[in-house]
Amino acid sequence: MKMNELFETYHCDTQHMEQAIFASIFVLQNRMQTAGEKLQTQISMKQWLLLTMTACCPEPRTLTNVGNLMGCSRQNVKKLALALEKKGFVRLLLGRNNSVHIELTDKVKEYSNELSKRHSQSLKLLFADFSEDEIEQLFHFYSKLYAGMERVEKYAKESE
Helix, strand or coil: CCHHHHHHHCCCCHHHHHHHHHHHHHHHHHHHHHHHHHHCCCCCHHHHHHHHHHHHCCCCCEHHHHHHHHCCCHHHHHHHHHHHHHCCCEEEEECHHHCEEEEECHHHHHHHHHHHHHHHHHHHHHCCCCCHHHHHHHHHHHHHHHHHHHHHHHHHHHCC
16 A cells, blocks of 8 residues: 555544554655665764754754754764764764763765755655645644644653
8 A cells, every 4th residue: 555545545534634644754754764865875864864953953062952953862862973973974072061062073064065966856856746835834834743742742751
């Protein structure tokens, strides 16, 4: 069964559509990771995400702060960062109160320049069926989805 067939099957009521959307987020993530790792072979997609979130993270760029942006633990960020440090993409520096800071190296910029055409083409292909208005709407809907995720995280924490 293809995903479009699954969406047709689940297009019967709100609860089924919510379930289909929820499941499809994981399927899309898996497919994007698989395709992305075929397009860029030096680092994994999770390592790429760490570099991207580190570049976007306001100072201080600690393991904790980058982890918060990525939606994962400090320990997971450290594991990814250590692998990237071995490849020369980041440096890990000890900060105040035993915090560890991530510093991007020049290799990140070189790598980004090397792959910029592939990344641009990938985004163009991914969003080819969307108008500018639809992309804006999707962007807005994703912000609502993140707000919902924060409520789920709060609920999960309260349920512990």
